[in-house]
Amino acid sequence: MTIYDVAHEAGVSVATVSRVLNNTAPVSPKTKQKIMTVIEKYQFQRNALARSLKKKETRTLGIILPDITNPFFPEVFSGIELEARENDYTLFLCDTMGEYERETQYLYMLRERQVDGIVFLGGRINLSKVEQNLAEELQTFAQRVPTVLVNGSIPGNPIHRVCVDEGAGTEQAVRHLLALGHTDIAFIGGLEYMTTTMQKIRAFKKVFREHGLTVRKEWILYDDFSLNAGKRQMKKLLHMSHKPTAVLCVNDYTAVGAIQEAGRRGYSIPNDISIIGFDDVPLATAILPEVTTVSQKTELLGRTAISILHKLIQKEKVKKLTVIEPELIIRESTAQL
């Protein structure tokens, strides 16, 4: 259905249809009505693609993330969606399933689709040592397409980013445990080469140092970010002759796994061991005991990423780094020693 078909069916000229569509010159109400009836009948639509070509904007954004089934990301995505809708953007969701190669493919694809900007979460921007070609690829991309990184960074020229201060969040968590009388504290989960793990452990050690305490090396148990990681590492801890009285977990998933494993072995949480998570995903309140955790303010995080990106697209000045303060949420999985 083109403008020519509409003109033909309404028995008017193409110019008249154009006048009505673009409101460029007055047309008699009767003629206008005739044209609108045909348009409604066929649900004639202006061609969004053609308009995009002309306007050099597509009002589409690409969202690259590593795993939509990890509940942290849908929560952030909700904030992204809310803010994107308010600014009339539609979203391509690109789930890389944790593979760097797919990140590359999606970057290429999103450029080809001429998105107005992208938000990048997880993957290579969370590596403490990223391969040079992965870094350069994203740098080059960001020079051409407005880009915002969430909770990560990349070597080279700083790309605009919004980060939750995970170190500050971890400090709050450790101070909470110290205030409850715990000094035998273990750390569970997280890949050693990911910045999110490193930042948390660094903050953990910092607070301990400030209190003249030392973190026991054998109680730092790296693993991945899954429920099973929490189970595996809790099992290890419970087999040690000297057991911690409290456990910091890299995220809520591992905390819930740790709580499940402890419960299965007859330990009562928080009476026998205090456990603390990170993220505040819905899972944290689904189990008994509800999990004490650090909120990353996921909706705000997602909204902020888009509001920064929108400003970049409109060529407004934005500071390179926006920091969101996390918040300790005390629930039932931590108790006085």
Added chain:
Amino acid sequence: MTIYDVAHEAGVSVATVSRVLNNTAPVSPKTKQKIMTVIEKYQFQRNALARSLKKKETRTLGIILPDITNPFFPEVFSGIELEARENDYTLFLCDTMGEYERETQYLYMLRERQVDGIVFLGGRINLSKVEQNLAEELQTFAQRVPTVLVNGSIPGNPIHRVCVDEGAGTEQAVRHLLALGHTDIAFIGGLEYMTTTMQKIRAFKKVFREHGLTVRKEWILYDDFSLNAGKRQMKKLLHMSHKPTAVLCVNDYTAVGAIQEAGRRGYSIPNDISIIGFDDVPLATAILPEVTTVSQKTELLGRTAISILHKLIQKEKVKKLTVIEPELIIRESTAQL
């Protein structure tokens, strides 16, 4: 960066660049190399939008769903993503946040973006009585844009759909409880006007009838699909003088809420009460006891939706209804009476 810029920088004619890009005529290796270097240098890309206009396809699909933070949908989305990638589609994810008006907005927007097809989950297609204008809108849309409905339907001409047989899944769950000796069974959660709730209750009553049993009306407790619905309704059940020995839940979320509430009130699951969920989302194995549930085979469901949609787009014949058989997964939340 246009083809003219490439030609200029490489010191060759536009026609030569075109020959290389489109491989329409032989070009000397040396010239080709020169052009490719310039192209790589500037990451020259063919204009995907222009190509889409010419080809009348965009290789984009729209996915409309009600709530990405409900873990059922990310699980289905993963299957959708896997199959879409294999067929070279990129996905617009449209989260309606449960509002019918947003469904309308997204349908309009996706048509304007000229997606090659859409997958529709939840919302109006799950209403047992849908308003006529909502039904007609989707019917009209589906006549123009290839459309696949997941776990739902709409009055009027049948639209292609893929459904898990939720009735059959519920029958398996009820038979499992009967085999364990339970006949005092309650049903928790689900909005009364949603087909997913109705189908399950109908199947529950059917199996009971077959065994000469009657479902107690006061034990059918409608609510929404949330964790809190499970908590609220379990609390009601535990306040009754005659309590059920087993509870069927509309989904895993309500089952986990019910388990949490029972635990909080000192009931041991499954020793005191057996509880069974539906969906098999990751949450089902995150808690203690792990939840007996009915798997909707979410990845297969998502994959199947896209493979049907892809056939529709290619104008292949596909049957209107594809049914996926669900599977009872026996875990720890159900036990012999």
